[in-house]
Amino acid sequence: MNKNLKAVIACTGILALAGGGYAALMLTDNAPDSQTSTSDSPIAEKPAPILEGEKTDLVSITAKNQNGGFEAVSSGKNDDKGEPVFEVKGLDGLKQNDTVLTSLLNASSNLVCDSVVAEGEKDLDKYGLKDPMASVSIKLKDGEKVLLIGSESPQEGETYCMMQGGDTVYLTGTSAVSVFLNRKENFIDLALIPTNEDGSKPTAEDVKIQREDLDYDIALTLDKTESTTGNKVGTMATHVMTEPINCYLDAEKSTPAVQGFFGMNAYSAVAAHPSEDELKAMQLDKPFCTVDMKVQGGDSYTLKIGRKLDITDGSYRAVMLNDIDVVYAVSEDELCWATLKPDDIISRMIFGTYVWDIGKLKIDVKDGESAEFIGSGKDEGSYKLTKNGNNASTERFKQLYQFLLKASAEEFDISDKPQGEPDVSILLETQDKSTTQTVEFYKADGKKSYIVVNGVPCFKCRSAYVQLLKENLAKFDTNEEFVTNW
Numbered sequence: 001m002n003k004n005l006k007a008v009i010a011c012t013g014i015l016a017l018a019g020g021g022y023a024a025l026m027l028t029d030n031a032p033d034s035q036t037s038t039s040d041s042p043i044a045e046k047p048a049p050i051l052e053g054e055k056t057d058l059v060s061i062t063a064k065n066q067n068g069g070f071e072a073v074s075s076g077k078n079d080d081k082g083e084p085v086f087e088v089k090g091l092d093g094l095k096q097n098d099t100v101l102t103s104l105l106n107a108s109s110n111l112v113c114d115s116v117v118a119e120g121e122k123d124l125d126k127y128g129l130k131d132p133m134a135s136v137s138i139k140l141k142d143g144e145k146v147l148l149i150g151s152e153s154p155q156e157g158e159t160y161c162m163m164q165g166g167d168t169v170y171l172t173g174t175s176a177v178s179v180f181l182n183r184k185e186n187f188i189d190l191a192l193i194p195t196n197e198d199g200s201k202p203t204a205e206d207v208k209i210q211r212e213d214l215d216y217d218i219a220l221t222l223d224k225t226e227s228t229t230g231n232k233v234g235t236m237a238t239h240v241m242t243e244p245i246n247c248y249l250d251a252e253k254s255t256p257a258v259q260g261f262f263g264m265n266a267y268s269a270v271a272a273h274p275s276e277d278e279l280k281a282m283q284l285d286k287p288f289c290t291v292d293m294k295v296q297g298g299d300s301y302t303l304k305i306g307r308k309l310d311i312t313d314g315s316y317r318a319v320m321l322n323d324i325d326v327v328y329a330v331s332e333d334e335l336c337w338a339t340l341k342p343d344d345i346i347s348r349m350i351f352g353t354y355v356w357d358i359g360k361l362k363i364d365v366k367d368g369e370s371a372e373f374i375g376s377g378k379d380e381g382s383y384k385l386t387k388n389g390n391n392a393s394t395e396r397f398k399q400l401y402q403f404l405l406k407a408s409a410e411e412f413d414i415s416d417k418p419q420g421e422p423d424v425s426i427l428l429e430t431q432d433k434s435t436t437q438t439v440e441f442y443k444a445d446g447k448k449s450y451i452v453v454n455g456v457p458c459f460k461c462r463s464a465y466v467q468l469l470k471e472n473l474a475k476f477d478t479n480e481e482f483v484t485n486w
Contacts, residue, residue, distance in 0.1 A: 050147070050161065050170055051111035055084050057141045061108050065134035065149075068183035072104060088187040091272055094326060095189040103179045104187075108138050111147070111172060114158060118169040127151060127160040127169050134180045135164070149177050185326075188269035192321050192328070193261045193301060201262040203296040207239070209257075209337045211289045216414070218342060219243035220258055222296075225434060241346060244414055245458040248347035256336045257345055261293055261301060266328035267316055270309070273325050282318035282327055283307035291337045305338050343412035350407040350439055350451060350459075351428065355398055356383050359431035365470050366423050373397060376431060387476070396476055403472055403484050407439070409451065409459035417457050418442035418450045423466055441466045462486065 062071045070088050077085045086101050117127070124130045128151025136147040150160035152174055159174045195201050209218040220239045237249040239258050271278050279285045283306035291303040306318035306327075315332040332338065361373040373392065377383030385392045404426070422440035429436050441461075442450040449466045451459040464486040472482045 049111060050113045050163065050172060051108060051138070051145065053109050053140065055105050055109045058084065058086070058105065058108055059139040059141060060137075061086070061104060061139070062137040063134050063180045063182070064136075065181050065183075067181060069134075070182060070184040070187065072101070072187075088184050090184045091188060094272060094324070096187050097189045100179065100182070100187050107176050107179055108136075111161075111176060113170040113172055115171045116168060117160065117171055120167050121169050124150075124162075124169070127162075129160060129162055129169065134177075136180045147177075147180070149180055185269040185272050188272060188326055190266040190269065190328070192264045192266060192330075195263045201259050202299070204239070204258045204261070204293050205296055206292075206294045207258055208243075208292045209289065209340060210291075211338070213288075214341075216244040218340065220249070220254070237347065241342060244342060245456050246454055247342075247409065247458060248349050248352050249345050250347045254345040257340060260334065260336055261291075261303065264330070264334055266319070266330050267311075267314070268329045269326050270318060270329050271327040274327050278327070282309075284318055284320055284327065287320075288317075289335075289338045303337070305335055308332075341412075342414075346409060346412065348408045348410070349405065350409060350453065351401075351404050351437070353428060353430055353435055353437070355401045356380060357430045357432075358401070358428060359433070360427065360429040361397075361401070362427040363469075363473055364425045365473065366421055368470060369473055371473060371476065392476075399482050400472060400476060403469070403482055406484065407451070407465060407469075408461055410462065411448075411460040412458070413450065413460050414457055417452060417455075418444070422452070423449065424469055441469075 058074060060071065060073045063069045070090075072086045072088045075085045075087050079085055083102075084105070086105060088096060088101075121127075129148050132148040132150055134149040136149065138145045138147065146164035148162050148164055150162070150169075152159050153171055155171065157174050158171045159177055160169055161172055161177060162169050203222065204220075205222045207220040211218075219242045221242050223238060223240045236251040237254050238251075239249055239254060241247050241249055270282070274282075274284075276285065284304055287304040287306055289305040291305070292300070293303075294300045302322055304320045306320075309316045309318055309329050311329065316329040317332055317335055317338065319328045319330040319335070320326070321328070356375075356377060356379055358373070358375050361375075362371070364370045371387055373385060373387050375383055375385045375394075375397070380394065380398075383394050385394050385397050387397075420442070422442050424441045426439045427437075428439075438454055440452040442452065443463070444450045444460055447463050448460045449463045450457060451461055453459075468483050468486050475482060
């Protein structure tokens with residue numbers, strides 16, 4: 001038994017919980033392994049085609065097989081190439097896969113015989129034709145033909161078949177007739193959310209992730225902050241996190257979370273128009289994970305992620321998208337939201353404002369010095385600075401701020417807000433008032449300090465950094481070099 005059939009049986013077991021008999025694979029290029037050791041000694045080479053005719057003469061194609069089968073009928077329309085357009089019944093309102101439908105029409109109108117294996121054969125069981133894998137009724141404008149699909153031959157890539165009512169056994173390409181082993185769900189288009197026509201990806205404005213195993217939501221928002229100096233603010237990431245904390249994101253690690261929707265393809269369609277019992281069986285009545293995305297231009301998407309599916313050749317989850325009434329099997333590799341934690345994608349930067357954009361930087365040290373820096377100007381040459389009302393060195397300010405930029409979110413920690421007063425409190429405002437940020441450092445257990453951003457506990461860092469911050473601030477009006485390593 002080949003791996004595709006094993007996966008079909010495994011996935012059928014899942015849906016049997018809901019009374020269904022569905023499978024999870026598209027069978028377009030594989031057929032069941034042969035259960036016979038019959039030797040293929042063709043008695044004729046290159047005979048006439050098994051099926052031949054014009055696609056425009058096809059009226060309907062009905063396949064009965066162990067996977068449930070399907071019925072495809074002519075819509076009465078032609079595509080832009082003049083080819084007839086067929087639709088599979090039972091998939092009302094769903095986008096169907098043009099490639100698979102084309103394969104079906106090709107096989108039904110022009111099935112080539114590679115060789116004749118037997119004529120006048122009575123023992124059809126050894127070819128898998130007594131109880132065929134598929135019985136295909138092809139209705140034409142002037143009649144009807146029935147094709148029987150048997151076992152796969154020991155000769156690789158070949159399958160036995162014959163016409164109902166005939167006594168000649170043929171060999172034909174497995175890849176050609178495997179489309180007749182499909183169920184209706186195999187004709188559903190598997191492209192979930194396309195990219196733009198030029199291949200680029202749309203821009204997500206907001207992404208919200210809700211998960212059963214987290215007691216908080218994760219929200220990512222397009223970073224619209226612009227520097228007055230033309231420099232990139234924060235990291236190179238296009239988005240920032242706004243829940244459960246406000247912080248910058250790592251550009252590379254966060255990209256799948258904000259762009260992964262686009263160009264996503266399902267592995268298979270598991271169920272079309274699923275029942276309530278089927279949704280419950282696949283954990284889609286109460287999804288394990290729900291991802292909402294709003295895109296520039298107004299489009300929005302909701303992805304519901306359910307249980308893991310029992311498919312042998314990979315890890316897949318049951319998925320539904322928007323109001324499309326289909327359950328898909330999607331690889332877990334494409335579903336980063338199902339396992340994503342904030343610590344996986346956050347940047348380690350606490351401060352991200354460009355230095356010459358700063359309008360106010362106020363640093364208060366518990367039981368120590370307080371300093372309020374006020375700045376204005378567009379670049380290093382024009383920037384003017386005061387400290388506590390007195391003119392101050394812009395070069396020293398730049399060096400001190402470079403040290404602040406090294407404040408690192410070494411550990412993600414959103415526990416309860418620390419009690420008492422902070423060791424150091426920092427207020428930063430940009431000149432255009434577009435950014436206001438407060439950062440507080442509190443003592444934690446061991447040699448660690450809590451970092452609270454805008455009133456929300458976010459991270460921990462080494463206490464050595466906080467101690468050096470105090471010391472460097474005390475050195476500001478001297479010629480002593482700032483210590484930047486700890």
